[in-house]
Amino acid sequence: MCGWCYGATPLIEVLQANPVIELVMHPGGMIPGRAIEESFRRHILQADSRIAAMTGAKFGERYQAKVSGHEPLILDSYQTALAVVVAQEIAGKGFAMLKAIQSAHFIDGKDTSDLAILQQLAVDLGQGEAEWEKAIAKTKLRLTEIISSSQALMQKLQVRGFPTLLIEKTNQWVTLDHAAFYGHQTGWRDYIAKALGA
Structure with missing residues (x-):
């Protein structure tokens, strides 16, 4: 649900494509399901303009019509995190689900707080409905624990904000300066190669 995470997706695609890297996503739980007030809507639109220009x-x-309109706008990072976690656990498609959710939300304006919409995205990615529903029900019981674990890791590593990108190598964590490479994937590839010691 984070616009900056959406803007960083092309950079994360570079990480996903690198055969040396195992991409692990940690949901931060930025927005527990709630209606977004007018002032935050304005903030989102202003941030989106900057994100579009930079990335x-x-x-x-x-x-854009949904965010700037007057109908209730519900954002829920927990439901979308649940879908990403389940897609990863049952099919190894967490990142594909993330991109599908981002497209549904930021392009199509769909309500990604709706589990039915998230299920349709999973089906579109090749997931069977029955297995998906069973996995959602099971994983939902430990979602708060998963998000709390992510938040604890962020505190331990003294990082904050979304997205935060790090490389763990030989039990050492290195924070990646991804913001310097928005819109510059070639430079980002070189930067990652250096960070990996390649």
């Missing part, structure tokens, strides 16, 4: 990310007309 080249596209924000669809339906999404």
Whole structure:
């Protein structure tokens, strides 16, 4: 649900494609399901404008109309985190689910707090409905624990904000300066190669 995470997706795609890297995503639980007030809507639109300018990310007309409109706007990082975790656990498709959710939200303006919409995204990725529903029900029981674990890791590593990208190598954590490479994937690849010691 974070616009900056959406803007960073092309950089994360570079990490995902690198055969040396195992991409592990940790949901931070930025927005527990709630209606977004008018002042935060304005903040989102202003931030989206900056994100688009810096990263080249596209924000669809339906999404922009939804955020700038007067109908209730519900954002829920917990439901989307649940979908990403389940997609990863049952099919190894967590990142594919993340991208599908981002497209549904930021391009199509769909309500990604709706589990039915998230299930349809999973089905579109090749997941069977029955297995998905069973896994969602099971994982939902430990979602708070998963998010708390992510938040504890952030505190331990003294990082904050979304997204935060780190490389763990030989039991050492290195924070990646991804913001310097928004819109510059070639430079980002070189930066990652150096961070890996390649």
